Amino acid sequence: xxxxxxxxxxxxxxxxxxxxxxxxxxxxxxxxxxxxxxxxxxxxxxxxxxxxxxxxxxxxxxxxxxxxxxxxxxxxxxxxxxxxxxxxxxxxxxxxxxxxxxxxxxxxxxxxxxxxxxxxxxxxxxxxxxxxxxxxxxxxxx
Numbered sequence: 001x002x003x004x005x006x007x008x009x010x011x012x013x014x015x016x017x018x019x020x021x022x023x024x025x026x027x028x029x030x031x032x033x034x035x036x037x038x039x040x041x042x043x044x045x046x047x048x049x050x051x052x053x054x055x056x057x058x059x060x061x062x063x064x065x066x067x068x069x070x071x072x073x074x075x076x077x078x079x080x081x082x083x084x085x086x087x088x089x090x091x092x093x094x095x096x097x098x099x100x101x102x103x104x105x106x107x108x109x110x111x112x113x114x115x116x117x118x119x120x121x122x123x124x125x126x127x128x129x130x131x132x133x134x135x136x137x138x139x140x141x142x
Contacts, residue, residue: 025067027067029070033121078094079118081116085110
């Protein structure tokens with residue numbers, strides 16, 4: 001004779017309701033022989049009129065921001081992108097007349113972004129602000 005024993009629910013009874021990490025942001029770059037172009041040049045900055053609303057929606061501050069960078073190298077010279085600021089990073093090789101993408105976790109601060117192997121290209125400035133919008137309610141994230 002088999003006696004069935006009902007099992008109480010599986011897993012933990014309590015779950016931490018931690019806020020989700022900040023949403024990532026995307027930056028595009030163009031490298032010419034004269035300069036490094038960057039758009040946008042400021043991220044992690046919420047306009048003053050929307051700051052209160054954003055804080056109510058779970059804004060996290062001063063956490064490193066995941067920045068996806070897409071680069072178009074418009075020169076014939078292969079180069080690396082160098083990020084210099086509160087955190088330093090270097091991209092994989094971006095071939096001449098080619099494109100590349102890479103990511104970096106950048107904390108709040110001011111950065112100088114340059115094409116390491118193209119000395120005549122004037123570096124671009126990037127500002128990472130302290131405001132991080134939560135990724136709650138963003139579709140497609142795990």
